Amino acid sequence: MDWSDTSSIGYPTLFLGVLIGSIVPVVPTGALVGAAAAVAMTTPHLSLPLVLLVATLGAMLGDTATFAVARLGSTAAVRWLARGQRPERLVSVRERFTRRGWQLVVIGRLVPAGRIPVLLAAGAVEYPWRRLVPATLAACVLWAVAYALLGVLSGGIFDSPVVATLLAAVLVLLVTVVLNLVARWRRGRTKVDS
Numbered sequence: 011m012d013w014s015d016t017s018s019i020g021y022p023t024l025f026l027g028v029l030i031g032s033i034v035p036v037v038p039t040g041a042l043v044g045a046a047a048a049v050a051m052t053t054p055h056l057s058l059p060l061v062l063l064v065a066t067l068g069a070m071l072g073d074t075a076t077f078a079v080a081r082l083g084s085t086a087a088v089r090w091l092a093r094g095q096r097p098e099r100l101v102s103v104r105e106r107f108t109r110r111g112w113q114l115v116v117i118g119r120l121v122p123a124g125r126i127p128v129l130l131a132a133g134a135v136e137y138p139w140r141r142l143v144p145a146t147l148a149a150c151v152l153w154a155v156a157y158a159l160l161g162v163l164s165g166g167i168f169d170s171p172v173v174a175t176l177l178a179a180v181l182v183l184l185v186t187v188v189l190n191l192v193a194r195w196r197r198g199r200t201k202v203d204s
Contacts, residue, residue: 020046020056025068032072035126039069040157047161062154069150073119073129077142080133104135111137112145119149120156
């Protein structure tokens with residue numbers, strides 16, 4: 011392996027970062043994808059289609075691992091889901107997953123801090139693998155494309171990979187903050203309306 015070649019360390023770093031960040035949310039996975047896309051746009055070292063593929067695979071494996079842990083330990087996941095809730099809450103969650111589980115999985119992947127609770131809930135209610143896998147794949151593709159677009163945008167504005175990468179990271183953070191504010195506002199409105 012040639013450690014001086016960006017692609018020989020870029021793709022594994024992207025894959026491992028997204029995989030780990032999809033299981034334990036300590037790695038800013040969106041920023042990694044945006045930065046890799048920015049590098050792909052400003053240098054010949056990374057390929058944008060490969061960045062999308064690697065990010066999608068890392069996210070998919072991480073999300074299915076998170077679901078598997080919840081599914082295998084569904085008793086603990088049910089306790090986590092039901093903590094402080096009325097018993098009807100679990101019935102309600104199970105009904106939601108029955109009616110529109112694929113939508114919940116896709117939205118959970120795209121909304122900041124939504125993925126892990128959705129996957130844990132899906133595991134707790136024993137959402138079927140045959141439905142989870144295609145929904146997770148679609149969610150991961152949409153997620154990778156969305157964050158790569160931020161990197162493409164920054165790479166299209168600046169020729170410098172460093173500046174483009176920094177701008178991509180800032181754009182990802184701004185999008186995350188805006189989405190969190192919108193989600194908080196909607197939760198507030200829901201409480202007021204009920």
